[in-house]
Amino acid sequence: xxxxxxxxxxxxxxxxxxxxxxxxxxxxxxxxxxxxxxxxxxxxxxxxxxxxxxxxxxxxxxxxxxxxxxxxxxxxxxxxxxxxxxxxxxxxxxxxxxxxxxxxxxxxxxxxxxxxxxxxxxxxxxxxxxxxxxxxxxxxxxxxxxxxxxxxxxxxxxxxxxxxxxxxxxxxxxxxxxxxxxxxxxxxxxxxxxxxxxxxxxxxxxxxxxxxxxxxxxxxxxxxxxxxxxxxxxxxxxxxxxxxxxxxxxxxxxxxxxxxxxxxxxxxxxxxxxxxxxxxxxxxxxxxxxxxxxxxxxxxxxxxxxxxxxxxxxxxxxxx
Numbered sequence: 001x002x003x004x005x006x007x008x009x010x011x012x013x014x015x016x017x018x019x020x021x022x023x024x025x026x027x028x029x030x031x032x033x034x035x036x037x038x039x040x041x042x043x044x045x046x047x048x049x050x051x052x053x054x055x056x057x058x059x060x061x062x063x064x065x066x067x068x069x070x071x072x073x074x075x076x077x078x079x080x081x082x083x084x085x086x087x088x089x090x091x092x093x094x095x096x097x098x099x100x101x102x103x104x105x106x107x108x109x110x111x112x113x114x115x116x117x118x119x120x121x122x123x124x125x126x127x128x129x130x131x132x133x134x135x136x137x138x139x140x141x142x143x144x145x146x147x148x149x150x151x152x153x154x155x156x157x158x159x160x161x162x163x164x165x166x167x168x169x170x171x172x173x174x175x176x177x178x179x180x181x182x183x184x185x186x187x188x189x190x191x192x193x194x195x196x197x198x199x200x201x202x203x204x205x206x207x208x209x210x211x212x213x214x215x216x217x218x219x220x221x222x223x224x225x226x227x228x229x230x231x232x233x234x235x236x237x238x239x240x241x242x243x244x245x246x247x248x249x250x251x252x253x254x255x256x257x258x259x260x261x262x263x264x265x266x267x268x269x270x271x272x273x274x275x276x277x278x279x280x281x282x283x284x285x286x287x288x289x290x291x292x293x294x295x296x297x298x299x300x301x302x303x304x305x306x307x308x309x310x311x312x313x314x315x316x317x318x319x320x
Contacts, residue, residue: 002305002306002307003059003060003268003270003307004058004059004060004061005024005057005058005059005302005307006056006057006058006061007020007024007039007055007056007057007058008054008055008056008057008058009047009049009053009054009055009069009082010053010054010055010056011048011049011050011053014048016047016048016049018039018041018042018047019041019042019043020039020040020041020042021040021041021042021079022040022303023039023301023302023303024037024038024039024057024301024302024303025037025038025039025299025300025301025302026057026064026065026299026300026302027297027298027299027300028162028273028274028297028298028299028300029274029296029297030160030274030275030294030295030296030297031145031148031160031161031274031275032092032141032145033088033092033274033297034067034085034086034087034088034089034091034092034163035065035067035085035086035088035162035163035165035273036067036083036084036085036086037055037057037065037067037082037083037084037085038081038082038083039081039082040079040080040081040082041079041080041081041082042078042079043078043079047080049069049072050069051069051070051071051072052068052069053068053069054066054067054068054069055067055068055069055082055084059270062270063165063166063167064165064270065086065165066086066163066165066166066167067084067085067086067087067089067163068084068085068086068087068089069082069083069084070083070084070085070089071083086163086167087118087119087163087167087169088141088161088162088163088169090116090118090140091112091116091118091139091140091141091144092139092140092141093139094116094139094140095137095138095139095140096115096137096138096140096143097134097135097136097137097138098111098112098133098134098135098143099132099133099134100130100132100133100134101131101132102129102130102131102132103129103130103133104125104126104127104128104129104130104151105126105128105130105144105147105148105150105151105159105171106123106124106125106126106159106171108130108133108143108144108147109123109144109161109169109171110123112140112143112144113169116140118169119167119168119169120168120169120170121164121166121168121169121170122164122168122170122171122172123169123170123171124159124171124172124173124176126148126151126155126157126159126171127155127157128151128154128155128157130147130150131237132237133147144161148161152253153246153249153250153253154246154249156249157173157174158173158174159171159172159173159174160172160173160174160177160274160275162273162274162275165273172275174275174277174294175277177275177276177277178276178277178292179269179271179272179276179277179278180269180271181266181269181271181272181276181278181279182278182279182280182281183263183266183278183279183280183281183282183311183313184280184281184282185281185282185283187263187265187266187267188263188264188265188266189264189265190263190264190265191261191262191263191264191282191284192261192262193259193260193261193262193284193285194259194260194261194262195257195258195259195260196257196258196259196260197227197230197257197258198258199258200254200258201227201230201254201255201256201257201258202230202231202232202250202251202254202255203219203220203223203224203227203229203230203251203255204217204218204219204220204224204229204230204231204232204251205217205218205219205231205232205234205247205248205250205251205254206231206232206233206234206247207234207235207236207243207246207247207250208233208234208235208236209235209236209237209243210235210236210237211237214243216243216244216246216247217247218244218247218248218250218251219251220251220255223255232250232254234250259314260296260312260313260314261280261282261284261289261293261312261313261314262310262311262312262313263282263310263311263313264310264311265308265309265310266308266309266310266311267307267308267309268300268301268302268306268307268308268309269309270300270307272295272298272300272309272311273295273298274295274296274297274298275294275295276294276295276298277292277293277294277295277315278292278293278295278311278313279291279292279293280292280293280313291315292315293313293314293315294313294314294315295311295312295313296312296313296314297311297312298310298311298312
């Protein structure tokens with residue numbers, strides 16, 4: 001059953017519910033991108049709204065998207081195309097330099113959010129303190145992504161940063177984002193499967209200690225023979241006793257092809273966002289997939305009498 005969808009644009013104290021043409025689309029990604037809503041307003045002459053105004057999308061009365069108008073384009077027939085982003089857009093837009101001492105990724109996120117007047121929701125503890133972390137003139141999103149990536153490399157714990165749909169910045173452990181969504185052959189109009197060793201695949205890891213210049217290496221000779229040498233080279237500040245362990249951990253993470261599964265027109269579910277976990281049971285031309293997979297990106301499409309999702313999935317042996 002199609003949920004009740006309410007779109008609002010708020011200019012000061014005026015709440016408007018515009019009539020839209022065609023689809024309303026909301027795109028949510030797992031990492032490095034702001035949530036985005038796109039729609040076209042009909043008969044804009046009666047709609048007085050500006051850049052920076054608030055946009056809300058409610059599903060059955062509950063907030064699903066909360067953002068701000070960043071782009072609007074008027075056409076000759078009086079229609080206005082609108083793009084709004086959630087507050088993660090400010091993390092991507094703004095750059096700054098920081099020096100952090102003995103802080104965890106979640107503590108770093110809280111500092112940045114406070115400095116840039118962003119609203120905080122649930123922030124899970126990441127429990128891995130950085131003895132020292134310096135970033136120079138980086139976007140805030142790049143800084144946060146880097147400390148979350150490093151936390152994952154060191155601990156194996158993955159955390160997802162997102163706007164919770166109510167205008168609050170949230171950080172959740174990936175394992176806590178499981179949904180009840182099930183994707184199988186009865187759903188989706190089409191799917192595509194892609195594998196690659198061109199990105200984020202390494203079969204040789206070399207770590208150079210910043211102070212001692214000692215080298216630790218871990219490699220998979222079998223995959224080097226198959227794919228050629230794909231080397232990850234990093235400078236680290238770990239204690240010399242842990243560098244070799246970290247090299248082995250990084251090899252375990254990156255010594256595999258990246259794989260991407262895209263499924264279009266799946267039954268819509270408002271709990272699904274970038275980083276959510278869904279259950280998949282599909283047989284592709286390449287292999288059978290029967291496992292929990294992560295949502296790398298999702299576009300929710302609200303059109304007339306239906307809500308569908310276009311999904312890009314990763315997980316287990318799969319990675320986008």
